[in-house]
Amino acid sequence: MIVRYFILLLLFITPAYGESIDVMSFANQQQEQRYRALIDEIRCPVCQGQSIGGSNAGLAKDLRVKVRDLILEQKTNDDIRSFMTDRYGDFVVFKPPVNKNTYLLWFAPFVFLGLAIFFLVRTFSSKKPAPKVDTSKAKDLLK
Numbered sequence: 001m002i003v004r005y006f007i008l009l010l011l012f013i014t015p016a017y018g019e020s021i022d023v024m025s026f027a028n029q030q031q032e033q034r035y036r037a038l039i040d041e042i043r044c045p046v047c048q049g050q051s052i053g054g055s056n057a058g059l060a061k062d063l064r065v066k067v068r069d070l071i072l073e074q075k076t077n078d079d080i081r082s083f084m085t086d087r088y089g090d091f092v093v094f095k096p097p098v099n100k101n102t103y104l105l106w107f108a109p110f111v112f113l114g115l116a117i118f119f120l121v122r123t124f125s126s127k128k129p130a131p132k133v134d135t136s137k138a139k140d141l142l143k
Contacts, residue, residue, distance in 0.1 A: 024064075024068050026068075026071070026072070027072070031071050031072070034071055034077060035067060035068055035071055036053070037077075038067050038071075038077060038080055038081075039051060039052050039053035039063075039064055039067055040053045040054075041081075041093060041094055041095070042063065042067070042081075042084055042092055042093060042094075043091065043092050043093065043094055044057055044059065044060040044063075045059060045088050045091075045092060046058075046059050046060065047060065051094070052064055052067070063084070066083075067080060070083065081093055085097075090102055
């Protein structure tokens, strides 16, 4: 009996999380392909780990509409990325540009890799040979 109530409860809860799919119309297939590529390339400012194409946040929906509008206005992909980064910062694109604000982001992994290799080489090259152990006392004790 409890199982029936649980299943009934699940049936009522599930539709509340349903989300409609955005239907966007374009003049040609090329514009639609550009749209798909751009919405997967632009990060959602609210979700931070998802692209605006995979997010259901309200801001992500607004950004998808804006990307569509800019494509229909014949803006280039670089213009659209520039619009987004000007408004939301370099964080909004998954591949941020190399500039003074993102040097640490781009070059820190190489610096850490270099330091790791340096300390690894230093550790193995500075190993001294093990001291010779006098085994004669041990042999005398075993007799």
